[in-house]
Amino acid sequence: MRTALVLFTRDLRVHDHPALVAACRNAARVVPLFVLDDEVLGGRYAAPNRVAALLEALEDLRTSLRARGGDLVIRWGDPIEEVRSLVTETDASEVHLSADVSGYAHRRQAALEQLGEDLSVEVTAHPGVVLVEPGEVSPTAGDHFRVFAPYWRRWIDHPHRDPLPAPERVPTPSSVHSGTIPARRELVDGDEAPDRLRTGETAARDRLDWWFDGAIGEYDRAHHDLASDATSKLSHHLHFGCLSVAEVVSRIDRRRPGHDAFLRQLCWREFNHQLLAANPDLPRQDLRSQGDDWRQDDDTLVAWREGRTGYPVVDAGMRQLRQEGWMHNRARMLTASFLTKHLRVDWRVGAWHFMDHLVDGDLANNFAQWQWVAGTGTDSRPNRMFNPVTQGRRYDPSGAYVRRYVPELANVDDVIVHAPWEAADQLFGEVDYPPPTVDHAEARERFLAARGR
Ligand SMILES: Cc1cc2nc3c(=O)[nH]c(=O)nc-3n(C[C@H](O)[C@H](O)[C@H](O)COP(=O)(O)OP(=O)(O)OC[C@H]3O[C@@H](n4cnc5c(N)ncnc54)[C@H](O)[C@@H]3O)c2cc1C
CATH class of the missing domain: 1.10.579.10 (DNA Cyclobutane Dipyrimidine Photolyase, subunit A, domain 3)
Structure with a gap:
């Protein structure tokens, strides 16, 4: 019986999840895995607000997978080692994940591909984090866009992937220990914001419906207005992949008020992602140095x-x-x-x-x-x-x-x-x-x- 493993990262949903769909199509047994990654959780990236949101999204994903006959398997440690051990334990012959753009994500994917070679397991990276993968559109000179306006023109004309439905069944073998989702304080100290935005796929889909049921109509007119709360507040859902950008874009009708302005902002997200893919040092180094002598005060x-x-x-x-x-x-x-x-x-x-x-x-x-x-x-x-x-x-x-x-x-x-x-x-x-x-x-x-x- 063929077994496929799906490594979830920041694509915490069951709708429009190409990696999960491929695993369910190819294999009779599917092991959805999330690894609480020591390297990520040990760094400054693991702020209380985001860790809390991550855990919420994992709870919601687990509920959705259980409703489909599956489960979310939680492990702690190094994702590569955890994949190795689960592949061996379940005799999986394929591993699926969503491609991502950071230097860390690239290294993780390369290490998984190497592991795949070592274990004779097929490793496939699927779309899912962005709509147009970095490099799919590029300027005449150069491998990526450095200016937004021409990127927008090319991005908008590029064929956009249609979202996939959630799989009806995710047949996870019951022999695999599912593991517990820890409490936030087990992972990181410090306080959360009193009015922190909630996440998880269920909340994200409700918000998406609310947005496209009417609120988006005011976007063009009011999204710059600081007090009016006229933006979608979908950014954290998109960050954790509780919604796919393909699904959000599939709801756009450019003839309707607000839609085009909103699409343009989603394109900024895509623009920034192709920028990071091409410049892994973007979080550390000036893209175009101005020779600044920064002050310390x-x-x-x-x-x-x-x-x-x-x-x-x-x-x-x-x-x-x-x-x-x-x-x-x-x-x-x-x-x-x-x-x-x-x-x-x-x-x-x-x-x-x-x-x-x-x-x-x-x-x-x-x-x-x-x-x-x-x-x-x-x-x-x-x-x-x-x-x-x-x-x-x-x-x-x-x-x-x-x-x-x-x-x-x-x-x-x-x-x-x-x-x-x-x-x-x-x-x-x-x-x-x-x-x-x-x-x-x-x-x-x-x-x-x-x-x-
Ligand atoms: C200094 C600075 C830091 C920022 N840091 C982040 C960040 O860490 N994470 C983040 O998602 N956005 C960031 N943004 C972009 C933007 O402010 C937020 O995406 C937006 O405010 C989120 O609110 P919303 O979902 O209601 O946006 P909406 O106005 O409803 O826009 C819809 C979606 O488009 C995307 N988007 C909107 N504006 C931008 C933009 N300028 N650049 C890239 N994507 C955009 C987001 O995914 C957003 O959810 C930053 C902007 C600035 C100026």
Whole structure:
């Protein structure tokens, strides 16, 4: 009787799972495996919010597999060694997994292929993490795109894979010990965000339905508006693969309001993934160095982390991050720009602070976007600098976003809520909120001079 093993990584779903479908098609016995990887869990990547979300997604996946007559087998340690031992134990003749883009994922896949050769087992990497695999579209000169606009044009014309249904049955042999999914504290110390977003395939599919049942219609008009909560909040589901991007894209109808703008954002995700695939050092090294001499100033860094810079929109974003483990895209841009361009702190420091908190914290999206904002990445205007006051007034005109996360300013009126120091006389003694850490005009001059402008 043929046995196939499926190694789940960050593709924690049963719908549109090409690796799982192939295993169920080829074999009479299927062993779905997730390895709590010592290397991943031992590093800074394993932040409490993301580990909690991972465990939730695993519980949900196990429930779905059990409903199909199978189970999720949990092991701890080195994925290659765990695959070796389960292949031997179950006499599996094939191993399936989803291809992924990071340097670590590439090394893991290569090690599995080597193991396959050693054990005479077929190892197959399937699509599933992105829609268009890195390298499937490439520019005339070069192996990957460095600019978004031409990538978008090619990506949109490239044939998109149709999503696959979930297998009806996953016949896991009962002789395999399934193992327990541990409690979060067994894996990592520290607190989770009080209002952390939940994940798992069931929650993700509900959210997807809600989104396409109508909420998406407002996306084009309102997705930049900080207070209106008009974005999909699918990023953490996509990060853990509780939803496949192919399935999300299959629901798009570009003639309908909001759909095209939303598709474009999904394409940014794809763009960043092909960027990381081609540049495994993206989380560590400038893509396009600007010769920056980053500053080390612990006090201003702490003020930024804690949301006490004196710029209300920046502080609101930083506090949203701690409160929810998520931040609005516009606020991510403003807070990252403030750190790298006003405070001149190294983008890696900020990116890792985001990774410490974001439920959707993602090697491709987080580090590519930090580099974009810092001007060391793919932005064609690397020296653009956001003014936190004018940006606040434009994207939070009523001040509702600031008031939600910075309660000290709850009673300050709309005119001054983005620049409370302008009314210091009026507010004196009434509001416990710090003055600006840096003056915008001076910071701008310093930054442009440092960049030789
Ligand atoms: C400094 C910085 C750091 C970021 N870090 C991350 C991260 O770690 N993980 C992450 O998923 N996104 C990251 N983003 C991108 C973006 O902010 C989030 O994807 C988005 O805010 C998630 O909310 P949403 O699902 O409601 O997005 P929506 O606006 O509903 O967009 C739909 C989906 O498109 C993708 N997407 C949207 N905007 C972007 C973008 N600019 N780049 C890449 N993909 C995008 C996401 O998968 C998102 O779920 C970062 C952006 C910046 C500026």
